[in-house]
Amino acid sequence: INTLGHYLNHFSERDRRSRDFTLNNLIHAIREIIACFPVYRTYVGSDSDYVTERDRAFLRLAVMKAKRRNPATNSLVFDFILNILLNRTEDRLRLDREERLGFVMKFQQTTSPVTAKGIEDTALYIYNRLLSLNEVGGEPERFGLPMAAFHERMLTRQAQWPAALSATATHDTKRGEDVRARLNVLSEMPGAWKVHLSRWSRLNKRYKIDLEGHLVPDRNEEYLLYQTLVGAWPLEPMDDAQYRTFGERIQTYMDKALREAKVHTSWLNPNQPYDVAVHKFVEAILDRTRPNPFLDDLRVFQHKVAAYGVYNSLSQVLCKIAAPGVPDFYQGTELWDFSLVDPDNRRLVDYDHRVQLLEDVQQAIAHAKGRRAAVRDLLASPADGRIKLYVMMTALRYRREHAALFLDGDYVPLEAGGAAHKHVCAFSRRLDSQTVLAVVPRLIAGLSADPSLLPLGAEAWRDTWIDLPDGTDTSSRYRNLFTDDILVPKAQNSRSVLLLAELLSHCPVALVEKVS
Numbered sequence: 001i002n003t004l005g006h007y008l009n010h011f012s013e014r015d016r017r018s019r020d021f022t023l024n025n026l027i028h029a030i031r032e033i034i035a036c037f038p039v040y041r042t043y044v045g046s047d048s049d050y051v052t053e054r055d056r057a058f059l060r061l062a063v064m065k066a067k068r069r070n071p072a073t074n075s076l077v078f079d080f081i082l083n084i085l086l087n088r089t090e091d092r093l094r095l096d097r098e099e100r101l102g103f104v105m106k107f108q109q110t111t112s113p114v115t116a117k118g119i120e121d122t123a124l125y126i127y128n129r130l131l132s133l134n135e136v137g138g139e140p141e142r143f144g145l146p147m148a149a150f151h152e153r154m155l156t157r158q159a160q161w162p163a164a165l166s167a168t169a170t171h172d173t174k175r176g177e178d179v180r181a182r183l184n185v186l187s188e189m190p191g192a193w194k195v196h197l198s199r200w201s202r203l204n205k206r207y208k209i210d211l212e213g214h215l216v217p218d219r220n221e222e223y224l225l226y227q228t229l230v231g232a233w234p235l236e237p238m239d240d241a242q243y244r245t246f247g248e249r250i251q252t253y254m255d256k257a258l259r260e261a262k263v264h265t266s267w268l269n270p271n272q273p274y275d276v277a278v279h280k281f282v283e284a285i286l287d288r289t290r291p292n293p294f295l296d297d298l299r300v301f302q303h304k305v306a307a308y309g310v311y312n313s314l315s316q317v318l319c320k321i322a323a324p325g326v327p328d329f330y331q332g333t334e335l336w337d338f339s340l341v342d343p344d345n346r347r348l349v350d351y352d353h354r355v356q357l358l359e360d361v362q363q364a365i366a367h368a369k370g371r372r373a374a375v376r377d378l379l380a381s382p383a384d385g386r387i388k389l390y391v392m393m394t395a396l397r398y399r400r401e402h403a404a405l406f407l408d409g410d411y412v413p414l415e416a417g418g419a420a421h422k423h424v425c426a427f428s429r430r431l432d433s434q435t436v437l438a439v440v441p442r443l444i445a446g447l448s449a450d451p452s453l454l455p456l457g458a459e460a461w462r463d464t465w466i467d468l469p470d471g472t473d474t475s476s477r478y479r480n481l482f483t484d485d486i487l488v489p490k491a492q493n494s495r496s497v498l499l500l501a502e503l504l505s506h507c508p509v510a511l512v513e514k515v516s
Contacts, residue, residue: 001110004030007103008081011095018080029066029077030107034114036065041112042085044104049087049097059085124174125261128220131227132183135174143187147425151413154427158324158411166325168316169333171346176337177330179231181316182309186230188445189305196301200226203294207284209277216277218264224257225250225282230302232338235310235383247286253340254282307451308444310382311508314391315425315440318509321395322429322438324411334358334392335385354389361390372483375507379454394481395511398436405431414439417497418464423447424500426466435469435514437478439503455508461500468496477516482507486515 005027012018012026042055051059063082067075082088084100085107124134133140145153157164168177175183186193201222208215217225228250238246258265258278265271285294313336320327332339332349335357339345361378364386368374378387399406409431416424423446426439441447441455448455455461468476468489473496478487483506489496503510 001031001034002027004103004106004110007106008084011084011099011103012080014095018076021074021077021080025073025077026081029070029073029081032066032070032073033062033078033081034107034111035118036062036069037111037115038062040115041108044101044108046101046105049101051086056086120174121260122262125224125257126220126263128224128227130183130187131175131224131231132180132186135180136170136172147413150425151411151427154324154411155413162324162407164325165328166320166323167328167330168320169330169337169345170328171330171342173330173345174341175228175231176339176345177316177333178309178313178337179340181312182306182338183227183231184312185305185308185445186227188308188443192301196297197223197226199297200294203297204281204285207281209280211273211277216264216274217258217281221254221258221261221264221278225254226298228253228340229298230305232340233299233302233306234338235306235336235385243288247283249340249344250286251279251282253344254278256341304451310387311441311444311455313388314509315442317388317391318395318438318440318511319425321392321399322406322436322511323427326407327396327399329392334389336388357384357386357389358393361386361393370484372485372506375483379507391482391509398481398511398513402434402436405429405434405436409434412469414469415467416464417467418500419462420447420460420464420500424464424466428469430469437466437468437498437510437512437514439466439500439510439512441504441508455504457505458501461504464500465490465492465497466500466503468498472496472514475516476514478512479515480507481511481513482509487512 005023008026008030009021009023012021037058038061039058042051042058044051044055059082063078067073067078084095085104087100120136124140127134127140129140130143133142168180201219204222205215208217210216232246232250232253234242234246255275255278258275259267259270264274285292288295330337330345332347334354337345339347361374364374364377365371368377375387375390378390406429409429412428412430414426414428414437416426423441423443424439425442426437428435428437444455445451448460453460472489474489474491476489476496478489478498479485480487480503485502485506487498487502489498498512503512
């Protein structure tokens with residue numbers, strides 16, 4: 001930022017109308033503009049003077065906000081900087097192309113890490129309303145999208161970026177893809193979530209430590225911890241050694257989260273008494289060597305949330321594979337990914353275990369009485385992650401065999417109707433004579449009050465249907481790739497539909513190929 005200020009100071013001295021701008025004023029102004037920048041960066045190329053309308057809008061917005069934040073600073077200083085960034089400098093500055101682009105390139109190199117540090121590595125550890133929203137490139141203030149908006153975004157993606165990367169986990173994500181899918185369930189049960197939070201806070205207040213008149217951890221940090229426990233708790237039971245490892249992972253995460261937040265402690269100025277107090281609090285509430293009513297209550301509630309989260313995860317996997325874009329799978333996410341921020345999400349992956357489970361899934365298909373029976377067996381033991389592996393394997397193999405369909409095919413939103421229409425997302429991909437449908441459940445907690453009941457068949461879906469693409473009639477036939485079920489469209493009010501009671505009768509998600 002100081003370098004940018006010196007650039008500007010050098011430029012300003014070339015004209016009498018800007019010569020009085022001091023170096024300190026210029027550094028302050030460019031710092032404020034960067035602080036108000038609404039995106040990571042603009043995209044002015046080193047070989048171009050052109051600034052797109054999109055980038056112009058971002059630059060103007062940043063300067064406008066910076067002016068509002070700094071009424072005591074001469075607004076002409078901000079205008080001077082904006083004109084350089086927009087390539088609107090007048091001849092009196094005598095800026096050659098290389099000088100201006102040098103400044104713009106340095107500006108663009110600066111805004112990205114500043115935004116990342118300010119948002120990803122600070123704000124996302126403080127603004128803890130719903131942690132599944134606090135992700136790199138995310139919008140924590142946005143609680144989901146209406147289905148129409150989702151489809152609109154997918155249509156735009158297919159039209160403009162059909163080969164863009166579709167990633168749900170990377171080395172840099174704040175928490176694993178299945179942690180986020182699970183935490184999303186909390187948005188469906190705010191009443192129950194509030195009740196349990198209040199209970200846990202009362203039960204654990206005794207373990208807080210008073211430091212200079214303040215209880216540690218504070219309520220926001222405690223809220224972060226409870227969400228983390230609900231989201232990261234493994235599906236499979238833990239023996240003593242595994243539980244100790246889990247506790248160590250939570251301790252490491254909380255240590256990093258609090259230091260990144262920079263509210264009570266930080267990497268540059270660690271507050272050791274505060275860090276120790278938080279460590280003792282986490283250790284106390286996770287102690288299962290004694291009667292622990294908090295843990296008892298947490299496990300009951302967490303088990304319910306986790307059961308719903310399984311279906312969110314399966315929906316996420318299938319949408320990622322079937323929707324526009326190129327699906328990307330981070331190491332280890334072939335099974336449930338309940339990792340937290342690095343270094344937790346960079347642990348060694350047991351690939352031998354995954355290879356063995358993949359072979360088990362393939363043998364289950366071969367030895368069971370068809371795919372339907374195999375799916376039933378996999379759903380009976382969701383904790384081992386084989387059902388996720390099966391959905392991923394089946395959908396990816398089909399995508400590989402029909403690459404052009406998914407890369408170049410049209411994206412067609414499918415309308416849903418009936419009693420549970422708000423709980424389904426459906427779309428088709430079409431290319432020439434090829435058609436495949438993707439159908440997944442959403443908002444599962446509102447679909448079934450009992451998470452132990454699978455969201456399958458008429459009991460869950462009743463009369464819910466999806467409208468089929470144009471050109472489909474009741475003589476057409478579809479095959480569910482996960483179960484091999486053959487589906488026959490029904491005529492309904494001059495349209496052809498598939499009933500979800502049949503479509504999702506044995507597997508909670510469906511990838512359906514038109515076979516005739």
